[in-house]
Amino acid sequence: MTDATLVLNAGSSSLKFALYPNEDGSPSPILHGKIAGIGNAPQFSARDAKGNTLPPDASMPLKPCAGHDELIPQLLDWLQSHQSGLTITAAGHRVVHGGRNHATPVRINQALLAELDLLVPLAPLHQPHNLAAIRAVAAVIPELPQVACFDTSFHRTQERLAQLIPLPRKMTEAGIIRYGFHGLSYDYIASTLPMHLGERAQGRVIVAHLGNGASLCAMNKRRSVATSMGFTALGGLMMGRRCGSIDPGVLLYLMDNQGMTTRDLEHLLYHESGLLGVSGVSNDMAVLQASDAPEAREAIELFCYRTAGELTSLATANGGLDAIVFTAGIGENCALVRSLICERLGWLGVELDPDANIRNATHISSTASKIEVLVIPTDEESVIARATYRLSSACT
Ligand code: ADP
Numbered sequence: 602m603t604d605a606t607l608v609l610n611a612g613s614s615s616l617k618f619a620l621y622p623n624e625d626g627s628p629s630p631i632l633h634g635k636i637a638g639i640g641n642a643p644q645f646s647a648r649d650a651k652g653n654t655l656p657p658d659a660s661m662p663l664k665p666c667a668g669h670d671e672l673i674p675q676l677l678d679w680l681q682s683h684q685s686g687l688t689i690t691a692a693g694h695r696v697v698h699g700g701r702n703h704a705t706p707v708r709i710n711q712a713l714l715a716e717l718d719l720l721v722p723l724a725p726l727h728q729p730h731n732l733a734a735i736r737a738v739a740a741v742i743p744e745l746p747q748v749a750c751f752d753t754s755f756h757r758t759q760e761r762l763a764q765l766i767p768l769p770r771k772m773t774e775a776g777i778i779r780y781g782f783h784g785l786s787y788d789y790i791a792s793t794l795p796m797h798l799g800e801r802a803q804g805r806v807i808v809a810h811l812g813n814g815a816s817l818c819a820m821n822k823r824r825s826v827a828t829s830m831g832f833t834a835l836g837g838l839m840m841g842r843r844c845g846s847i848d849p850g851v852l853l854y855l856m857d858n859q860g861m862t863t864r865d866l867e868h869l870l871y872h873e874s875g876l877l878g879v880s881g882v883s884n885d886m887a888v889l890q891a892s893d894a895p896e897a898r899e900a901i902e903l904f905c906y907r908t909a910g911e912l913t914s915l916a917t918a919n920g921g922l923d924a925i926v927f928t929a930g931i932g933e934n935c936a937l938v939r940s941l942i943c944e945r946l947g948w949l950g951v952e953l954d955p956d957a958n959i960r961n962a963t964h965i966s967s968t969a970s971k972i973e974v975l976v977i978p979t980d981e982e983s984v985i986a987r988a989t990y991r992l993s994s995a996c997t
Contacts, residue, residue, distance in 0.1 A: 603687050605631060606993070607680070608985045610695040611669055611734035613726055614639050618647075618676060621986035623690060623994070630982065631684070636663065636672055643667060645679075655683060669730060673737035691746040692738050693989025695785060695981060697727035697834065699751030701776065706754070706988040709735055709747040717749070723780070723833060726871060746993040750985045755784030755791075758824040763918060766832065779831035783810045783818070785981040790926055791823040792984075793977055797963060801973065804923035807915055809908065810979065811938065812929035813841040813884065817908070819915040827918035829911045835870055839907050841884035844874035876900045886931045886938065905938055909945035922949060924973040927965075933978050934961060943974060 603622060608630075610617040619633035632655060634647025643663035647655040657663075657679065664671060680689065693706075698720040707713060714732065721728045735747055756764075756779075764778045787808055794802035806820045815838040816830040829837030831846075839845040855861045861869070877884035880900035882892050889897040916922040925946075927939055936958045943951045950971025957965040966974035 603631075604690045605684075605687050606986050606989050607689045607692040607738075608694075608982045608989070609673075609692060609734050609738070610982065610985075611730045613730055614641070616669060616672060616676070616734065617982070618680075619982045619986070620680065620684065620687070620689070621983070621990070623990050625990075627983060628986070630986075631687070633982070636676065639672065640666060640668065643672065669733040670737045670740070673734060674741050677738070677741050689742075689745065691748065691989050691993035692735075693748045693750055693985040694731060694735055695752065695985060696731045696735075696749040697752045697782060698724040698780065699749070699753045700780075701757070701778070703749075703751050704754050704757035706748050706750040706985075706992060708992055709749050713749065723776075725867075727834065748985075748989040748992045750785055750988050752782045752784045753780045755787045756781030756818075756825045756828055759826060759828075763827045777832060779828070779836075781816070781818070781825065781828035782830045782834050783814065783816050783828075784825070785984045786810050786928060786979040787818045787820070787825065787828075789980050789984045790928055790977055791820060794823055794926075797975055797977065798924060798973065801923055805916070805919045805921050806924045806926060807912055807919070807922060808926045808928060809912065809932050809942070810929045811838075811908070811927065811931035811935075814843070815840045815845075815908070815929070815931070817911055817915050819919040821919055827915050829915065838911055839879075839904050840875045841886075842872050842875045842877045844870050844878070845907065876904060879903055886935055890935065890937055901938065902941065905941035905945065909942045912942070912946065913949070916949070922972055924975065925951070926975045926977050928977055928979040933976055936961065939965065939974075939976070946972075 605620045605622055608619045608621060616636040616639060619630040621630050622628050629650060632647055632649050637644050642665055645657040645663060649655055700720050717732055738745060738747060765773060766777055766779060768777060790808050794806060803822050808818045810816055814834060816828055818828045819826045835843050836846050852866060876889060880889055880897045882894050882897045883889055889901055931938055939958055940953055943953045951974060952967045952970040953965055953974060954967045961976055963975055965976055
C-alpha cells in the first residue's frame with residue numbers, strides 16, 4: 602500500500618490535479634491531470650508518471666455545467682478506481698490569497714475557511730474556486746487533512762515600503778496593500794537557484810513568471826524583495842486578457858463618460874484587455890506569434906516593452922541585477938518574447954546566446970553577458986505536495 606498526497610489547483614474554468622508519493626525530497630508525481638472547460642464542456646485528461654495517457658471512467662460522464670462541488674467527488678472516485686493499492690493521506694490546495702497573516706502554508710480548519718472567505722473580494726475570480734475545492738473534498742472525506750498553500754505567502758518577506766500603496770493611511774490599515782501573487786511558482790524557482798547558479802543564487806535575481814497571468818519577482822538571498830503584482834492579480838504586467846497596471850484616471854473616465862459600471866469595468870480589465878484586447882486576435886502568445894496581423898505583433902511588442910520596463914524598476918528596488926529567470930508557459934517556451942525583452946535590457950549588459958535561446962536551453966545568456974539569463978520550468982504542484990506532506994505528517 603502506497604500513501605500519497607493529492608494536490609489540487611482549482612481555477613475558474615479548470616481543475617489541475619496531481620498525486621505525489623509521501624516521500625521526503627523532491628518526489629515526482631505518480632499521476633497528474635486536468636479537468637478543463639469547467640462550467641461549459643468539461644474535458645478530463647490525465648497522465649501517469651511515464652507520460653502515458655490514462656482513460657477517464659466510462660461511468661464518469663462530466664455534466665456540462667458541473668462545478669467543482671460535483672466534479673471533485675467524481676475525480677476522487679476515479680483516483681480510487683485507477684490507483685488501487687494507494688491511499689490518499691492528505692490534500693493540498695493552491696489558494697490564491699492568504700492575506701497579511703499567512704507567510705507559510707497552514708492546515709485547514711473551519712476558522713481558517715471563515716478567514717479565507719473574507720478575502721474573496723480581494724481575489725474574486727480565483728479565491729471562490731480554491732475554497733469550493735476545499736469544501737468539496739471535505740464533503741466527501743471529512744477526516745482527510747487538508748492544507749492551504751498561498752500565492753501571497755512568498756512576498757511577506759518584503760520590506761514595508763514595497764508593500765505600501767500611497768493612499769490614506771487608514772486604507773493601508775484596512776488591508777489595501779500590495780500582496781503580490783504567483784508565490785508558489787517563485788518559491789519553486791528559488792529552491793532550484795543554487796543548483797543552477799551556485800553562490801550567485803544568493804544574489805539579486807529577477808524571476809519573470811510569464812503565463813496567462815504574468816508577474817515579476819525580485820529576489821535577494823532567494824527571498825522576495827519586490828513584485829509587480831499588487832493588491833489584486835490585475836496589476837503589474839500586461840497579461841493574456843488582463844491589462845496590468847494602468848492610469849486609474851482611465852477608470853474614472855470610463856465610469857463618468859461611458860457609463861461603465863463596476864461589473865463592466867471588471868469584465869473589461871480581467872477578460873477583454875491585455876494581449877487579447879490589443880491584438881483583437883487572441884490572448885494566446887503562441888497564436889499571436891503565428892499570426893500575420895500587425896495588431897498581433899504590436900501586442901507582443903507591447904507585452905515585451907512593458908515587461909522590460911517593469912523589470913528595470915524591480916532591479917532598482919533590489920539595488921542591481923545579477924540574473925534573470927524566465928518561467929511559465931511563455932517564459933519557458935517563447936524565444937521571441939525572451940529575445941525582445943532582453944534586447945531592451947541590453948544597456949544593462951544583458952546579452953542572449955541566440956542558439957541557446959531558440960533551444961529553450963537552461964542557460965541562454967552569451968558568455969559576454971554581464972547578467973546571467975536562465976529558463977527554468979516552474980512546478981507549483983511540487984511545492985504544494987511537499988508542504989502538505991510536511992504539515993499533515995507533523996500532525997498525525
Ligand atoms: P497559466 O497562467 O494559465 O498557467 P501557462 O503558464 O500555461 O498559463 O502559459 C500559457 C501561455 O504560454 C499562453 O499564452 C501560451 O500561448 C504560451 N505558450 C505555451 N507554449 C508556447 C510556445 N511554444 N510558444 C509561445 N507561447 C507559448
